[in-house]
Amino acid sequence: xxxxxxxxxxxxxxxxxxxxxxxxxxxxxxxxxxxxxxxxxxxxxxxxxxxxxxxxxxxxxxxxxxxxxxxxxxxxxxxxxxxxxxxxxxxxxxxxxxxxxxxxxxxxxxxxxxxxxxxxxxxxxxxxxxxxxxxxxxxxxxxxxxxxxxxxxxxxxxxxxxxxxxxxxxxxxxxxxxxxxxxxxxxxxxxxxxxxxxxxxxxxxxxxxxxxxxxxxxxxxxxxxxxxxxxxxxxxxxxxxxxxxxxxxxxxxxxxxxxxxxxxxxxxxxxxxxxxxxxxxxxxxxxxxxxxxxxxxxxxxxxxxxxxxxxxxxxxxxxxxxxxxxxxxxxxxxxxxxxxxxxxxxxxxxxxxxxxxxxxxxxxxxxxxxxxxxxxxxxxxxxxxxxxxxxxxxxxxxxxxxxxxxxxxxxxxxxxxxxxxxxxxxxxxxxxxxxxxxxxxxxxxxxxxxxxxxxxxxxxxxxxxxxxxxxxxxxxxxxxxxxxxxxxxxxxxxxxxxxxxxxxxxxxxxxxxxxxxxxxxxxxxxxxxxxxxxxxxxxxxxxxxxxxx
Ligand code: NA7
Numbered sequence: 001x002x003x004x005x006x007x008x009x010x011x012x013x014x015x016x017x018x019x020x021x022x023x024x025x026x027x028x029x030x031x032x033x034x035x036x037x038x039x040x041x042x043x044x045x046x047x048x049x050x051x052x053x054x055x056x057x058x059x060x061x062x063x064x065x066x067x068x069x070x071x072x073x074x075x076x077x078x079x080x081x082x083x084x085x086x087x088x089x090x091x092x093x094x095x096x097x098x099x100x101x102x103x104x105x106x107x108x109x110x111x112x113x114x115x116x117x118x119x120x121x122x123x124x125x126x127x128x129x130x131x132x133x134x135x136x137x138x139x140x141x142x143x144x145x146x147x148x149x150x151x152x153x154x155x156x157x158x159x160x161x162x163x164x165x166x167x168x169x170x171x172x173x174x175x176x177x178x179x180x181x182x183x184x185x186x187x188x189x190x191x192x193x194x195x196x197x198x199x200x201x202x203x204x205x206x207x208x209x210x211x212x213x214x215x216x217x218x219x220x221x222x223x224x225x226x227x228x229x230x231x232x233x234x235x236x237x238x239x240x241x242x243x244x245x246x247x248x249x250x251x252x253x254x255x256x257x258x259x260x261x262x263x264x265x266x267x268x269x270x271x272x273x274x275x276x277x278x279x280x281x282x283x284x285x286x287x288x289x290x291x292x293x294x295x296x297x298x299x300x301x302x303x304x305x306x307x308x309x310x311x312x313x314x315x316x317x318x319x320x321x322x323x324x325x326x327x328x329x330x331x332x333x334x335x336x337x338x339x340x341x342x343x344x345x346x347x348x349x350x351x352x353x354x355x356x357x358x359x360x361x362x363x364x365x366x367x368x369x370x371x372x373x374x375x376x377x378x379x380x381x382x383x384x385x386x387x388x389x390x391x392x393x394x395x396x397x398x399x400x401x402x403x404x405x406x407x408x409x410x411x412x413x414x415x416x417x418x419x420x421x422x423x424x425x426x427x428x429x430x431x432x433x434x435x436x437x438x439x440x441x442x443x444x445x446x447x448x449x450x451x452x453x454x455x456x457x458x459x460x461x462x463x464x465x466x467x468x469x470x471x472x473x474x475x476x477x478x479x480x481x482x483x484x485x486x487x488x489x490x491x492x493x494x495x496x497x498x499x500x501x502x503x504x505x506x507x508x509x510x511x512x513x514x515x516x517x518x519x520x521x522x523x524x525x526x527x528x529x530x531x532x533x534x535x536x537x538x539x540x541x542x543x544x545x546x547x548x549x
Contacts, residue, residue: 419529
């Protein structure tokens with residue numbers, strides 16, 4: 001698939017920009033860099049575009065944001081011509097869309113596939129980034145853009161014995177490029193986050209028997225997925241611009257009109273009606289039913305109790321229903337799951353829920369999984385055990401900035417960024433949906449576009465002014481870090497163990513890193529920074545002595 005295939009090794013190529021990752025962020029970044037007349041190369045470790053949607057090919061993989069919303073808005077013809085078939089697009093269709101975009105904008109000729117970046121070093125003397133790949137190649141570039149995604153560094157549990165297992169095993173985030181046959185087989189899934197929920201539903205339909213190993217139950221909201229109504233899509237497309245604009249300024253990048261009430265103050269019968277309506281609508285907007293569900297514990301409990309009642313109504317075995325009922329965190333503070341038929345799956349005769357909180361997995365054996373209480377023989381074992389999220393992919397790049405300071409050292413106590421776009425000490429290094437931006441608390445495509453547009457605007461500004469370097473000021477970074485912390489701690493998120501807070505990774509510092517003030521508020525902040533002459537950023541030039549615009 002690669003048009004650049006194997007590049008000559010050990011060549012030093014001077015480029016304007018290197019982009020790391022050819023997912024939706026890297027693809028659109030490349031497109032914008034070209035429009036600025038800049039030379040760019042994208043390095044991508046996979047053999048195709050699509051990022052998250054390239055890797056997560058597990059059965060049932062599907063986007064939790066509706067397809068008409070989770071798509072690029074930068075090109076009117078593109079959004080008109082592409083036809084989504086389902087309300088929530090399956091992975092295969094999103095990957096087809098990514099490939100369509102790559103072809104349509106002729107992106108592949110500047111993407112080097114099957115190439116991993118292994119180090120990214122800033123050269124103080126030349127003021128260039130030196131990017132090294134696993135193919136022994138080193139390129140020098142003025143700008144480097146980390147388009148590595150928030151959920152791309154998959155993690156396996158460290159149970160002993162995996163090497164002894166005689167069956168097949170897979171991680172959902174590294175699924176093979178071939179169909180895995182579950183028919184008649186004994187299958188185990190470890191993990192009940194979004195990937196576990198989606199794969200459980202799909203695998204249960206095929207497997208001989210499925211054991212779901214659950215450590216922590218999470219809340220799942222119905223998607224009510226199904227074919228898209230063509231007339232409704234045509235009506236939306238006739239006025240797509242207005243829909244996109246609403247997305248851009250909505251709380252999570254998905255159009256929604258909040259009702260403005262505090263859940264806990266609403267009379268119970270009225271609240272029940274509101275929750276029923278939100279449940280019938282389905283998806284993430286359930287947690288938006290009242291604006292205080294993620295900031296007020298008492299209000300949150302009202303929504304949580306509603307979902308808990310739904311679980312009891314759907315799941316026939318009361319013991320299984322109890323096990324599936326979350327009991328250690330407010331609704332939505334672990335990433336909400338969105339499903340079509342998850343709780344119903346546990347009514348099937350060929351599905352067993354195994355509580356590994358009370359009887360933990362002790363080891364993987366040749367035959368299967370051994371918990372404290374029993375051994376489960378398996379033919380296929382699926383790890384839906386998640387990712388080193390948000391900071392993980394950036395910290396794996398081996399980034400060393402000005403004066404030899406590594407990003408890993410600088411972020412040892414948690415990430416420090418200005419707007420989630422740049423970090424002091426790493427001039428001309430940009431992050432797309434980095435920590436300190438709404439990142440995972442948003443419709444990712446909308447947030448990706450916003451960052452790419454912002455970065456492209458900044459580079460254009462530098463071209464106009466003759467600057468060749470940009471970096472935030474220490475004060476701006478410190479103040480933004482404080483803002484992210486305060487806004488985050490005004491919510492219920494930081495108190496829950498989750499990948500949002502980094503507690504799923506042993507030894508990772510606990511920090512709630514996304515900006516939780518909303519996609520729209522964040523966008524306005526970024527816009528006002530530009531309006532004030534890139535307030536908080538410091539520009540310089542080897543040609544023009546300048547400290548700010
Ligand atoms: P998540 O949401 O991190 O879920 C991982 C699941 O795996 C979760 O239920 C974990 O339980 C469980 N897990 C992780 N490690 C272990 C071990 N060692 N033993 C048992 N269970 C374990 O990852 P997903 O891939 O589902 O979703 C990631 C995001 O991708 C998703 O939110 C969407 O944005 C798309 P825990 O809760 O830690 O007890």
